[in-house]
Amino acid sequence: MKKEISKLLEVRESVRVVDATLRDGGLVNDFYFTDEFAKALYLTNVKAGVDYMEMGYRADKEQFDENSFGPWKFSSDEYIRKIVGDNNTDLKLAIMADVGRCNYKEDIHPKAESPVDLIRVATYLHQLPGAVQMIEDAYKKGYETTCNIMAISTASMEDIKSALDIVCQTPISCIYIVDSYGSLYPEQTERIADMYYEIASKYGKKVGMHAHDNQKLAFANTIEAVGDNVDFLDATYCSMGRGAGNCAMELLLGFLKNPKYKERYAIKFVEDYMLPLKEQGVVWGYDMQYLTTGLLNQHPRTAIQFTKEGRKDYFAFYQEMLNLD
Amino acid sequence: MKKEISKLLEVRESVRVVDATLRDGGLVNDFYFTDEFAKALYLTNVKAGVDYMEMGYRADKEQFDENSFGPWKFSSDEYIRKIVGDNNTDLKLAIMADVGRCNYKEDIHPKAESPVDLIRVATYLHQLPGAVQMIEDAYKKGYETTCNIMAISTASMEDIKSALDIVCQTPISCIYIVDSYGSLYPEQTERIADMYYEIASKYGKKVGMHAHDNQKLAFANTIEAVGDNVDFLDATYCSMGRGAGNCAMELLLGFLKNPKYKERYAIKFVEDYMLPLKEQGVVWGYDMQYLTTGLLNQHPRTAIQFTKEGRKDYFAFYQEMLNLD
Numbered sequence: 226m227k228k229e230i231s232k233l234l235e236v237r238e239s240v241r242v243v244d245a246t247l248r249d250g251g252l253v254n255d256f257y258f259t260d261e262f263a264k265a266l267y268l269t270n271v272k273a274g275v276d277y278m279e280m281g282y283r284a285d286k287e288q289f290d291e292n293s294f295g296p297w298k299f300s301s302d303e304y305i306r307k308i309v310g311d312n313n314t315d316l317k318l319a320i321m322a323d324v325g326r327c328n329y330k331e332d333i334h335p336k337a338e339s340p341v342d343l344i345r346v347a348t349y350l351h352q353l354p355g356a357v358q359m360i361e362d363a364y365k366k367g368y369e370t371t372c373n374i375m376a377i378s379t380a381s382m383e384d385i386k387s388a389l390d391i392v393c394q395t396p397i398s399c400i401y402i403v404d405s406y407g408s409l410y411p412e413q414t415e416r417i418a419d420m421y422y423e424i425a426s427k428y429g430k431k432v433g434m435h436a437h438d439n440q441k442l443a444f445a446n447t448i449e450a451v452g453d454n455v456d457f458l459d460a461t462y463c464s465m466g467r468g469a470g471n472c473a474m475e476l477l478l479g480f481l482k483n484p485k486y487k488e489r490y491a492i493k494f495v496e497d498y499m500l501p502l503k504e505q506g507v508v509w510g511y512d513m514q515y516l517t518t519g520l521l522n523q524h525p526r527t528a529i530q531f532t533k534e535g536r537k538d539y540f541a542f543y544q545e546m547l548n549l550d
Numbered sequence: 551m552k553k554e555i556s557k558l559l560e561v562r563e564s565v566r567v568v569d570a571t572l573r574d575g576g577l578v579n580d581f582y583f584t585d586e587f588a589k590a591l592y593l594t595n596v597k598a599g600v601d602y603m604e605m606g607y608r609a610d611k612e613q614f615d616e617n618s619f620g621p622w623k624f625s626s627d628e629y630i631r632k633i634v635g636d637n638n639t640d641l642k643l644a645i646m647a648d649v650g651r652c653n654y655k656e657d658i659h660p661k662a663e664s665p666v667d668l669i670r671v672a673t674y675l676h677q678l679p680g681a682v683q684m685i686e687d688a689y690k691k692g693y694e695t696t697c698n699i700m701a702i703s704t705a706s707m708e709d710i711k712s713a714l715d716i717v718c719q720t721p722i723s724c725i726y727i728v729d730s731y732g733s734l735y736p737e738q739t740e741r742i743a744d745m746y747y748e749i750a751s752k753y754g755k756k757v758g759m760h761a762h763d764n765q766k767l768a769f770a771n772t773i774e775a776v777g778d779n780v781d782f783l784d785a786t787y788c789s790m791g792r793g794a795g796n797c798a799m800e801l802l803l804g805f806l807k808n809p810k811y812k813e814r815y816a817i818k819f820v821e822d823y824m825l826p827l828k829e830q831g832v833v834w835g836y837d838m839q840y841l842t843t844g845l846l847n848q849h850p851r852t853a854i855q856f857t858k859e860g861r862k863d864y865f866a867f868y869q870e871m872l873n874l875d
Contacts, residue, residue: 228737410805411736411770412553412777440801445736445770452737475838476765479845480735488845492838493865500862513800513817520804520813537825540818 228452236483239431239456241276244474247297248279248321250465253509254502256281257295262498263308266462269494271314273478274485277343279319280305285328302339312340319343321373322363324355329362336367346397347373350380353388357395364396371399371457373435378408378522382420389421393428399457400425400432404446407439407469407519411449418453426454433457436472438464438511439519439528443472448480462491463499468525468532469515508532513539517546553777561808564756564781566601569799572622573604573646575790578834579827581606582620587823588633591787594819596639598803599810602668604644605630610653627664637665644668646698647688649680654687661692671722672698675705678713682720689721696724696782698760703733703847707745714746718753724782725750725757729771732764732794732844736774743778751779758782761797763789763836764844764853768797773805787816788824793850793857794840833857838864842871 246266247258258266263280270278281297289298296304300320312318318341322329333344344363348356353374360370372392377385392400402417409417414434421432434450434457436443447458460477464470475491514528517539523546531542571591572583583591595603606622614623621629625645637643643666647654658669669688673681678699685695697717702710717725727742734742739759746757759775759782761768772783785802789795800816839853842864848871856867 228740410773412773415553440804441766441769441798444766448735448737473766475841479765479841489865489868492842492868495838496862496864513820516800516804517817537821539821540814543814543817 234482237451237456238483240451240481240483241431241457242274242474242477242481242486243277243279243319243433243457243459244270244275244461245279245435245459245471246461246465246474247281249459249467249471250461250509251281251295251297252467253465254507255294256297258297260308263297265494265498267309267316269462269490271316273474273487273490273494274483275316275474277317277319279321279345280308280341281320283320283322283327283329283332285326285332287328288326302334302341305340309340317342317369319345321345321347322359324348324352324359327359329359333363333366333368341368343369343371345371345373347375349375350377350384350388353391356392360392360395360397370395370397371401371433372397373401373403373433375403376405376524377403377417378406386420386424389424393425393430398431400430401435401457401459402432402450402455403435404437404443406522406524407437407443407515408522409436409442409446410440411442411445414446414449415453418450418455422454431456433459434472435459437466437519437525438469438471439515439525441511443470444476444480447472447477451480463495463503464511465499465502465509468509468529469511469519470509514542517543521546559807562776562781563808565776565806565808566782567599567799567802567806567811568602568604568644568758568782568784569595569600569786570604570760570784570796571786571790571799572606572625574784574792574796575786575834576606576620576622577792578790579832580619581622583622585633588622590819590823592634592641594787594815596641598799598812598815598819599808600641600799602642602644604646604670605633605666606645608645608647608652608654608657610651610657612653613651627659627666630665634665642667642694644670646670646672647684649673649677649684652684654684658688658691658693666693668694668696670696670698672700674700675702675709675713678716682716685717685720685722695720695722696726696758697722698726698728698758700728701730701849702728702742703731711745711749714749718750718755723756725755726760726782726784727757727775727780728760729762729768731847731849732762732768732840733847734761734767734771735765736767736770739771739774740778743775743780747779756781758784759797760784762791762844762850763794763796764840764850766836768795769801769805772797772802776805788820788828789836790824790827790834793834793854794836794844795834839867842868846871
């Protein structure tokens, strides 16, 4: 459906911008952000008018060694408070909880005891019953909840529709389109968004978009989704995120016309904090190994390994992925 | 209009991919590509199934000093022959001729004496009568011609429509949408493409897309255009082009499903020739100074200057551009 011209200029009050830098960006540096960085990011989000800040994962410390990860792998209520105090701001705080990797019964405490507002449950299709339990648990504890069904680009539309029907009957406020492999083109995003919206709106739920930049389309897919009734928009500063990274916050805030979003703070944060990370040698962002896995609709793990090994033989990697060598 | 699913998988025979690396990329390094580079690029285009290769500008040597530019600022027939011989391939060769900067009466020789197939006339709106003369001259000399009307994002729709009506009555085969400032979002591209196509198709002309990557949307705008009846698609390897650069050839060939386009040769050329250019210190590509001018719909010259000066104070630049300082 052609987007209305007015949509480029009007304010859609239902839009929510979610900063996922500590969480998806944390996948790049094992969550070793300094407290100064986390604090500056928090203050930037407050000033820039960002709606939610994802503080990281709440991973199970019995499964993951605290000595191998920075604090935002676990994002304890105490550590979050260390950064945000009582968070007397309009910025809401989120954590991500992976099905099977979060001991949610123990580690997610009642909302009244926590600075967190939103629990984002991430699940693969085959884990859906586990996701439903986690959502219900978090809801009962007083949290807003959303759900990310990951890796949908390799699932059948029928399976996705069934999953949406199930998860939209839980108390979630929003169901996310997640382009885990960065393989979607905007015209596919449009079709998927229409399908998600059709089911979600039936249950009074919102739709969200979490994009990856393997084909330099994270921002394009996100603004395509905005035109297709998608309200929750994930972004990270300087696109920091696993592999090719995510939709850049500095691009997204520039696109959105609601005056509460302040582009200049995003640019300032990238200059002051993100580019120094790059200069320190932390590596993420669009590159041809990610184009290759995105194009072939594959998990980016091989491309991430290629990056870690400092390989530059992009052509050989492409041939490997095609199994032509 | 929603793109048909089949369009993602089918072959549209009318699509033409135009490599603009020597020309738009030449704006980055003053056209100082080695002959080895030009030859390898030519052979890559032949193998990758690219339809046209733009060899550079044919600038007037009385206006531009030959000692200040590499060969592709002038792209003489003799120099082109040095690289391509008689070009007994399916790859067609193009040059760009700017209105007012090309002594076309003298410097564009009859087609029978030249290896060039296509003259691409570039014009601003206010130079249109000059463009018409150049198109007619080139057509009479035996060339295919296309026309790029530049900087349309600051022109009124009425002026653009009038210009299209004039230029579509010349013997051009294609009229280009040119996003000179990298300011267009895909939904604007869709509307502009529809408008161009409506007028162009009335005269039996094709529409082309020349995108810039200021907001990381060059590829997104190009594939949006493909779905909107746009046939001529400009791209450059590794996005090399003025300022933020262009649509990346390695992304575009991956998207197009016609088996004549061979992604692997694009990846190999980027690895072997484009990344070494970057390592030598040639600078182009998306960065926040270009985001700033793109967002504000301004000519990128201030951002290019910022880049040349090695400035990193993106926030101050943004404030300067807003005149807030």
